[in-house]
Amino acid sequence: MDLLDEHAVTNFLGANKPDLIVNAAAWTAVDAAEVHRDAAERLNAGLPTQLAEYAASNNARLAHYSSDYVYPGSGKAPLQEISYWPT
Numbered sequence: 449m450d451l452l453d454e455h456a457v458t459n460f461l462g463a464n465k466p467d468l469i470v471n472a473a474a475w476t477a478v479d480a481a482e483v484h485r486d487a488a489e490r491l492n493a494g495l496p497t498q499l500a501e502y503a504a505s506n507n508a509r510l511a512h513y514s515s516d517y518v519y520p521g522s523g524k525a526p527l528q529e530i531s532y533w534p535t
Contacts, residue, residue, distance in 0.1 A: 452490050454498060461502050469499050471512040 450456050451473050473491055475481055481488035496512050503510040 451495055452487055454490075454494065457495065457498055461506075465506065467506075467508045469503060469508060469510045471496060471499055471510065474514070 449460050473495060475484070475488035475491040499510050499512070502508065
């Protein structure tokens with residue numbers, strides 16, 4: 449599936465109705481993100497938003513994680529996990 453295509457993602461979610469989504473997609477080529485801004489923004493902001501909205505509306509769970517591009521590992525204490533599981 450082309451994750452850059454919002455309609456393709458919508459169609460997939462509607463057809464498959466997942467109750468758990470694990471999102472590992474991201475644009476990590478930092479230099480190329482400046483050239484391909486729309487694609488980078490879609491994968492790093494638009495897609496997670498779309499998945500979160502689907503999850504919230506459909507009582508689904510969404511697990512989204514990041515890489516050392518966001519969390520460099522220089523901290524002295526573990527980071528607190530944020531959870532928005534439906535109740």
